[in-house]
Amino acid sequence: MQYKNSNIVPYYIRRSGGLFPAPLPPNSDECAKSAELFRILGIFLAKVLQDGRLVDIPLSHAFLKLLVSPQLVSSSSSEPKIEDVLTLSDLEQVHPVKGHFLGQLSNLVHRKRSIESDPNLDSSVKRRRIEALRLELGEHECSVEDLALTFVVNPSSSVFEYKEHELIPSGANIDVTIDNVDLYVEKCLDFYLNSGIRQQVAAFRQGFDFVFPLKSLTAFIPNEVQTLLSGDQRPEWTREDVLKYTEPKLGYTRDSPGFLNFVEVLVGMNTEERKAFLQFTTGCSSLPPGGLSNLHPHLTIVRKVDSGDGSYPSVNTCVHYLKLPEYSSAEILRERLLAATNEKGFHLN
Template structure:
């Protein structure tokens, strides 16, 4: 299935240390790892639904706490104890705790049906209204359905595909942030370390260039002056992916290699070329830094429009 193929793709990327140009949500990676999702994971999937269920969850917690303080006898039981209406007819502070945006739970016209779907959460759920005394059960069932039951076949297929290439145990020992960085690299909006010192350490020079070559110094200075978006555009031009591994340049495999291409006054507008499979930058030996900057920026602007196979 397609889901098994996605699982294989993610595993192959992890195994080879390659970066996927896609943001895999923390809950998806948690599910592939075989760990159980928590209610708070829903915010990564559906923020609107997460906010709505969280409001109901707060009401359920408040009511459960209130029941405990009152001896747990708030349900109707042969006229003994306090019934649901009486529980709501209490102090203003408690009434607010039992309300959702100022409305009683009963006034929300909710039934035991999966949010946004015609699937009953319990037998006869379409006729079972959500009330203050059963809102806790509804919230638990809704979370379970959305995060587990509704996607169980797809999650299982993803895990099976992943396991065919790499054990899911490789992900289980990591945190959510570590899993995301492992599969999607450093895709945030924080500038990468493109300082001249770092570039000298991690960029190779070959075929006529050394780290002390004038053109290489120009290149490193230009890269160190780039803003976040331009950094990513350059990396896309050079590697085919606008992301770097979690360790940035130090973890890029193969490392960036800059090779010399002769520059001639008869062809002053010669452009840099990139071999994305090997992270090779074929850089003309420009005589001026600004000319090099202009040519590099032209390339990275045009890069998204396609690649030439040669």
């Protein structure tokens, strides 16, 4: 995903766990702005599915769970009930650092409750054992109080910035201790996975439903929806696939040495090279379900006139049209093709 305005340098958002709504204070101006963008995103992705297009948008598994959750999309309420869909494990995937930390606090809460519920211990022993509980942070141990936490969360890295958000009334003035750490964990999880994203998810649903009902996706599992949106993220093809589902024209035939060299180069590509090639020629780094056979229009390869070993391939991405010079060897073809696929930009050709 790319964000750009007059004050921010363009950048692409890539997260190992995939894209997920950034939590924002409910009913804030920042949340309202974000919700409007999510409404547009809902319209866009619904049209992508409706028109059979592919987009490079690596949504997180947690967000995809929200899209296919029957209890969420079938609710008659405009406010989605997210709290029954997402868990701590989802947060650990979306935001490993926060998720891991809250996981450690949750484990400490579990140990605390085990002590509290032990009928063989008197109250004074329970209290001593609870106060002796420690968190393991790397090679060090510390108490909850050592963390100097309050019931406040700060903004995640987001284009929408806010100073801080109090998890409970006057939360900035309330320290997190061993006695209230369970409430802190509960409120953090609610903010990250429920109240802080509720308006964005509701707006996304509204936008999606404008095109066709989001509940149509409940027949799929999250990974299937990602494939429908973005295609096969590890594109594969065989020599037979390339020969059958690419179309040599205007100077090339299926028997042309230049075209056959191209086939061999494509077959020899690794996964990252294939993704770069697809991005270069089709505008998307993945293939639709079914592979090359379902790429429409099929990839067309034509001979680039007045060019040779010193030239580079060029493309008409909209119609999957590759203009390929007739190189003297497969090695030069591979070198020039990979160089072209690694170039970024938009150029007339």
